[in-house]
Amino acid sequence: MWLTWRAATQRALYGENGFYLRERPSAHFRTSVSAAASATVGTSAVLAGAVLRELAELAGPAGMIDLVDVGAGEGALAAGVLALAPQELRSRLRVTCVDVAPRPPDLPEEIGWELVVPEGVEGLVIANEWLDNVPLDVVEQTPDGPRLVMVDPSDGAERLGDAPEEADLAWLDRWWxxxxxxxxxxxxxxxxxxxxxxxxxxxxxxxxxxxxxxxxGARPPYGSLAGYRGGAAVAPVPDGSCDITAHVALDACAAAGERVGAVTTTLTTQREALRALGVTGARPPLDLAGWDPVGYLRALSRASLEAELIDPHGLGAFGWLRQSRP
Known part of the structure; x- marks a missing residue:
């Protein structure tokens, strides 16, 4: 059976017994959330602290404020932010995780779990490695123009199909x-x-x-479709046995956000975004080891986590798209 990559990926990831309905992401690939959650500093992971500072910028002097984690996976980021928040802010926080997977049994009770982003959010929405798992079609250039790439979900074999629809051709002309x-x-x-x-x-x-x-201007000439299973890269076969992902044209997403009301847009890297939020990776002073060896080891562990999150050749190369509404 031949399907478009979008249809095949939708079924493999989100169909009956799909990959994301039965698997937890941390078992298969390392993200900024899982890297930051793999060790803690006090009661919070490093990334959760940075997100909390982002959230604090938006909090007024009174009233409820939302934190919505889209593609929340196991809810580690939301739980970390909630744990770190000072009591005054925590009492005003309305935290919601959005994911198609079942709610994790150990998630704090005050965190909501929904299938879609709620209406009327007032605060911060963060989508960490969510868009890369939104299924999409793959096309290949031929002498007659772009053609859809069809895939056999059972083994990943491919062949060319029809031309894309007009709206997709227009998107290609503009963005790729x-x-x-x-x-x-x-x-x-x-x-x-x-x-x-x-x-x-x-x-x-x-x-x-x-x-x-x-x-x-810097798109990968042969695309970026990839598969992950058990912590290793594998062939992207859409049979439900592995994650299927592709990098995101965040500049196109930014334009889409502006069309529906975003009034400010910033596109940067995770390295630059987290450095602006106080994540520097700086090692603690060596003399700290002499009078507080436990504190020195804790600070050294934090510095190591921070360095991983802002590594320009690793997680620091992530794109960060920020958009706001007044």
Missing amino acids: PLGPVGERAEIGRPRDEAWASVIVRLARGRAVAVDYAHRL
């Missing part, structure tokens, strides 16, 4: 123009729509998308 015969592109229009659906639910505050990304 194809070059010579044989080049491939991933049509990001479903991700634009997914991100726009977040922005329209934001009544006041900021939405942040964090993902491996590329920009116009």
Whole structure:
């Protein structure tokens, strides 16, 4: 049976007994959340502390404030932020995780668990490695123009199909123009729509998308489709046995957000975003080891985590898209 990559991935990840309905992400690949959650500093992971500072920028002197974690996985980020929040802010926090997977049994009771982003969010929405799992179609350039790449879900074999629909051709022309015969592109229009659906639910505050990304003029010539299973990269076979992912055209998502009401947009890297939020990776002074060896080891552990999160050749290369509504 031949399917488009979008249809095959949708079924493999989110269909009956799909990968994300039965698996926990931390068992298969390392993210900024799992890296930060693998060790703690006091009661909170490093990334949770940075997100809390982002959230604190938006909190007024009174009233409830939302934190919505989209593609929450096991809820580690939301739980970490809640644990770190000072009591005055914690009493005003309304925390919601959004994911298709079942609610983790050990998640704090005050954290909500929903299938979709709630309406009227006032605060911060963060989507960490969510957009890269929104299924999309793959096309290949031919002498007659772009053609959809069809895939056999049982083994990943491919063949060419029909031309994409007009809306997808227009997206390619604007955001991923194809070059010579044989080049491939991933049509990001479903991700634009997914991100726009977040922005329209934001009544006041900021939405942040964090993902491996590329920009116009520097797209990968043969795409970025990949698979992960058990902590290792594998062939992206859409049979439900592995994660299927592709990097995100965050610049296209940004334009989609602006079309539905975002009034400010910032595109940067995780390295720069986290450094601005106080994550520096700086090692503690060596003389601390002499009079507080336990504190020195704790600070050294934190510095190691911070360094991993802002490594320009690793997690620090993630794209950060921030958009706000007044």
